[in-house]
Amino acid sequence: MLPASRFAGLPAGAEQAEHSVTHPLGFRAAGVHAGIKKKYRDLALLVSERPCASAAVFTTNAAAAAPVLLTRETAACDRLRAVVVNSGNANACTGKRGLGDAARMRSVTAGALRLPPEEVAVCSTGVIGVQLPIDAVVGGVARAARKASRALGNEFATTILTTDRFAKRGALTLALSQGEVRLGFAAKGGGMISPNMATMLCFVTTDAVIPAPHLQALLARVVGRTFNRVTVDGQQSTNDTAIMLANGASGVGLSGKDLRLFEDAFEQAMLLLALALVADGEGATKVVRLRVEGAADPAEAEVVARAVANSPLVQSAFFGGDPNWGRIVQAVGQIVPPANGAGLKADVAFDRLALVKRGVAAALTYDERRHLQKIMQTREIDVLVSLTRGQGAASVFFSDLTYEYVTVNSEYN
Amino acid sequence: MLPASRFAGLPAGAEQAEHSVTHPLGFRAAGVHAGIKKKYRDLALLVSERPCASAAVFTTNAAAAAPVLLTRETAACDRLRAVVVNSGNANACTGKRGLGDAARMRSVTAGALRLPPEEVAVCSTGVIGVQLPIDAVVGGVARAARKASRALGNEFATTILTTDRFAKRGALTLALSQGEVRLGFAAKGGGMISPNMATMLCFVTTDAVIPAPHLQALLARVVGRTFNRVTVDGQQSTNDTAIMLANGASGVGLSGKDLRLFEDAFEQAMLLLALALVADGEGATKVVRLRVEGAADPAEAEVVARAVANSPLVQSAFFGGDPNWGRIVQAVGQIVPPANGAGLKADVAFDRLALVKRGVAAALTYDERRHLQKIMQTREIDVLVSLTRGQGAASVFFSDLTYEYVTVNSEYN
Numbered sequence: 063m064l065p066a067s068r069f070a071g072l073p074a075g076a077e078q079a080e081h082s083v084t085h086p087l088g089f090r091a092a093g094v095h096a097g098i099k100k101k102y103r104d105l106a107l108l109v110s111e112r113p114c115a116s117a118a119v120f121t122t123n124a125a126a127a128a129p130v131l132l133t134r135e136t137a138a139c140d141r142l143r144a145v146v147v148n149s150g151n152a153n154a155c156t157g158k159r160g161l162g163d164a165a166r167m168r169s170v171t172a173g174a175l176r177l178p179p180e181e182v183a184v185c186s187t188g189v190i191g192v193q194l195p196i197d198a199v200v201g202g203v204a205r206a207a208r209k210a211s212r213a214l215g216n217e218f219a220t221t222i223l224t225t226d227r228f229a230k231r232g233a234l235t236l237a238l239s240q241g242e243v244r245l246g247f248a249a250k251g252g253g254m255i256s257p258n259m260a261t262m263l264c265f266v267t268t269d270a271v272i273p274a275p276h277l278q279a280l281l282a283r284v285v286g287r288t289f290n291r292v293t294v295d296g297q298q299s300t301n302d303t304a305i306m307l308a309n310g311a312s313g314v315g316l317s318g319k320d321l322r323l324f325e326d327a328f329e330q331a332m333l334l335l336a337l338a339l340v341a342d343g344e345g346a347t348k349v350v351r352l353r354v355e356g357a358a359d360p361a362e363a364e365v366v367a368r369a370v371a372n373s374p375l376v377q378s379a380f381f382g383g384d385p386n387w388g389r390i391v392q393a394v395g396q397i398v399p400p401a402n403g404a405g406l407k408a409d410v411a412f413d414r415l416a417l418v419k420r421g422v423a424a425a426l427t428y429d430e431r432r433h434l435q436k437i438m439q440t441r442e443i444d445v446l447v448s449l450t451r452g453q454g455a456a457s458v459f460f461s462d463l464t465y466e467y468v469t470v471n472s473e474y475n
Numbered sequence: 476m477l478p479a480s481r482f483a484g485l486p487a488g489a490e491q492a493e494h495s496v497t498h499p500l501g502f503r504a505a506g507v508h509a510g511i512k513k514k515y516r517d518l519a520l521l522v523s524e525r526p527c528a529s530a531a532v533f534t535t536n537a538a539a540a541a542p543v544l545l546t547r548e549t550a551a552c553d554r555l556r557a558v559v560v561n562s563g564n565a566n567a568c569t570g571k572r573g574l575g576d577a578a579r580m581r582s583v584t585a586g587a588l589r590l591p592p593e594e595v596a597v598c599s600t601g602v603i604g605v606q607l608p609i610d611a612v613v614g615g616v617a618r619a620a621r622k623a624s625r626a627l628g629n630e631f632a633t634t635i636l637t638t639d640r641f642a643k644r645g646a647l648t649l650a651l652s653q654g655e656v657r658l659g660f661a662a663k664g665g666g667m668i669s670p671n672m673a674t675m676l677c678f679v680t681t682d683a684v685i686p687a688p689h690l691q692a693l694l695a696r697v698v699g700r701t702f703n704r705v706t707v708d709g710q711q712s713t714n715d716t717a718i719m720l721a722n723g724a725s726g727v728g729l730s731g732k733d734l735r736l737f738e739d740a741f742e743q744a745m746l747l748l749a750l751a752l753v754a755d756g757e758g759a760t761k762v763v764r765l766r767v768e769g770a771a772d773p774a775e776a777e778v779v780a781r782a783v784a785n786s787p788l789v790q791s792a793f794f795g796g797d798p799n800w801g802r803i804v805q806a807v808g809q810i811v812p813p814a815n816g817a818g819l820k821a822d823v824a825f826d827r828l829a830l831v832k833r834g835v836a837a838a839l840t841y842d843e844r845r846h847l848q849k850i851m852q853t854r855e856i857d858v859l860v861s862l863t864r865g866q867g868a869a870s871v872f873f874s875d876l877t878y879e880y881v882t883v884n885s886e887y888n
Contacts, residue, residue: 122813123813124809124810124811125818125821126808126813127818154801155818155831155836157833157834190804190805191801300805374787378881378885379885388567388602391538391568391603391713392603394537394538395539396537400535400537400539401537405537405538405544405568405570406537408538420570421570422568423569423605463787463884465878465881467787467791468876468877471788471876
């Protein structure tokens with residue numbers, strides 16, 4: 063099942079299903095313990111039984127890891143048929159040897175699946191700066207290829223996890239006018255990051271017929287509206303990758319209303335997964351949706367929203383259940399240019415309760431103060447910041463800053 | 476005494492002295508309990524017995540507080556003679572009433588000191604969004620004006636504190652070719668911020684003869700090299716203010732070598748105070764100096780340095796004594812544009828021990844690993860990040876992210 067949230071919901075016509083990435087027709091997957099992690103499964107394989115259209119988006123971090131460099135620069139990202147993923151080691155900051163190991167991981171997978179190497183994507187997640195135990199990986203690939211089946215989508219989804227507290231996966235069946243199509247999802251990440259670790263990974267499968275150029279535009283658009291709208295600590299990893307495979311096995315194409323339903327269901331599912339990443343953000347106890355309205359333009363709204371969302375002061379206050387709008391105003395004021403001789407005239411509301419009007423604290427009644435305390439105890443809080451500078455608007459989702467964040471990220475590894 | 480640090484030192488010819496801001500000739504100060512805080516002194520006054528040249532720099536936050544708006548827009552910032560400061564209430568997000576209260580605080584102070592109102596600066600620090608108890612403030616001003624003396628500089632320095640764990644103050648006597656001049660300092664702030672609180676404040680007095688335009692340039696230059704180079708959580712307050720008063724009471728002017736010694740001593744003292752703010756940054760246990768070299772230009776170096784310094788991942792690692800250079804590389808990679816098809820080629824060294832060379836983890840010997848553990852246990856750590864993009868360089872100082880930061884900032888107030 064996809065995780066639940068008040069901030070997203072599936073459209074009518076979308077039914078949840080089992081087996082995540084192997085729910086769509088014609089996909090096989092598996093996870094094995096190759097020996098990178100001490101104990102848990104760490105090598106995952108996903109393959110389509112037939113040729114695919116594909117799409118991929120990667121981290122823009124200049125310190126991109128070897129598997130990202132390899133896949134982005136040398137794979138056929140519009141016709142990928144398989145993905146091999148290891149957890150426990152990011153193969154980042156590993157130099158030429160790391161690039162060689164990523165290429166070896168790919169060629170071994172291609173050999174085992176009898177595919178051209180350029181149709182195989184490689185992903186890694188885990189510790190940075192340690193060379194990959196490539197012999198263990200090679201052995202794991204062979205076993206995963208033998209084991210892969212239509213029943214093991216969830217095993218794939220579990221194998222790619224690192225410090226995640228829970229799996230992020232799901233599957234949908236969509237009833238379209240021309241027949242049913244299916245979508246499968248597996249994602250990982252506690253926000254972007256972990257102790258010595260990195261990475262958001264997201265894999266999407268579908269048996270709908272979607273040409274590659276449309277698929278790339280669709281994936282980029284939906285990632286832009288979902289995964290790119292969440293933040294735990296503003297940190298972007300060296301390994302972030304999202305890959306979508308569309309093998310057309312349903313024989314059903316998309317157009318008109320069907321296309322809109324498909325994109326809506328896809329986007330809502332991705333938003334639920336992205337929100338689950340935030341909720342799993344190292345130690346997080348709360349998810350906040352922050353909408354900024356009335357900025358000079360969308361770019362300013364975006365910068366303001368991220369400044370507030372990534373403020374450790376704001377995040378700490380939400381952890382403590384403290385409706386500290388002063389820190390929100392302060393973070394906004396740090397971005398917005400000063401008005402001539404006048405203070406910032408912002409409105410701030412929590413779950414539609416106005417706390418600040420035109421830059422001045424609102425006088426709350428006793429009942430409103432009680433209501434505010436209740437709002438602060440909920441796990442999902444809606445915050446609206448309204449400026450009077452223009453029409454720009456943007457939303458982001460963020461988590462609170464907790465003791466556990468410090469614990470998880472300060473432990474010597 | 477000024478606080479000590481390995482990252483700054485006073486020049487020969489500068490001797491430390493007592494009484495902080497009242498060490499220079501012709502200044503009086505005091506602190507009283509007006510009743511804004513429950514118990515501690517909360518109203519501080521500093522005045523020169525004779526006309527002054529003055530200089531001031533203010534927060535650039537658009538949500539600037541009432542006292543900042545009032546002083547910046549309506550005071551004679553080149554000939555201020557007195558400063559009135561309250562702690563316990565920031566008078567921020569208080570609207571027209573807040574502006575009126577700040578003006579009242581100024582006019583009452585001017586009356587008590589028999590000065591024109593425009594020669595009085597007003598500063599506030601404390602909780603945001605609560606109206607100032609102006610009657611208590613007015614009573615406090617009268618008592619502080621009566622009490623003010625040449626012996627009470629330290630009382631002034633203590634009265635302006637909020638959540639600070641210790642006072643940041645000091646005084647210097649400089650032996651110049653034409654005679655002695657004196658400098659006095661009082662600053663406050665745990666980084667920039669506190670629970671519901673805000674503000675870095677810094678007050679500097681001197682009896683040297685310095686014309687106002689020179690003084691403004693000097694203060695702006697030195698603040699740029701000291702207070703503007705430290706960060707605790709990247710948050711800039713609504714009330715930050717630095718004010719310098721030069722009353723010329725020594726009769727000694729500055730030129731040539733004297734001027735250089737004066738500026739050097741002034742800058743080193745300000746850097747020691749700024750580092751003390753970082754060291755007092757809510758729960759901080761470590762101060763890190765980060766130098767970025769080899770950036771495309773100084774602006775890029777600055778952005779990279781602040782991205783690393785404000786990364787909660789990097790800050791948490793230092794708290795845990797974890798030499799996690801992977802997070803530094805990741806933060807750098809988030810800013811620097813990607814190289815074509817190649818990973819980021821950065822060098823990283825801690826106290827001159829190379830941990831990363833050209834983007835790849837350095838192989839450390841047993842002795843080097845032991846040495847690294849020792850480095851991570853020290854309270855002041857020097858980190859160098861070298862890029863190969865150009866000649867741009869920048870340094871910032873930051874503190875670690877600790878449990879106490881979360882405690883202090885998550886408590887409901």
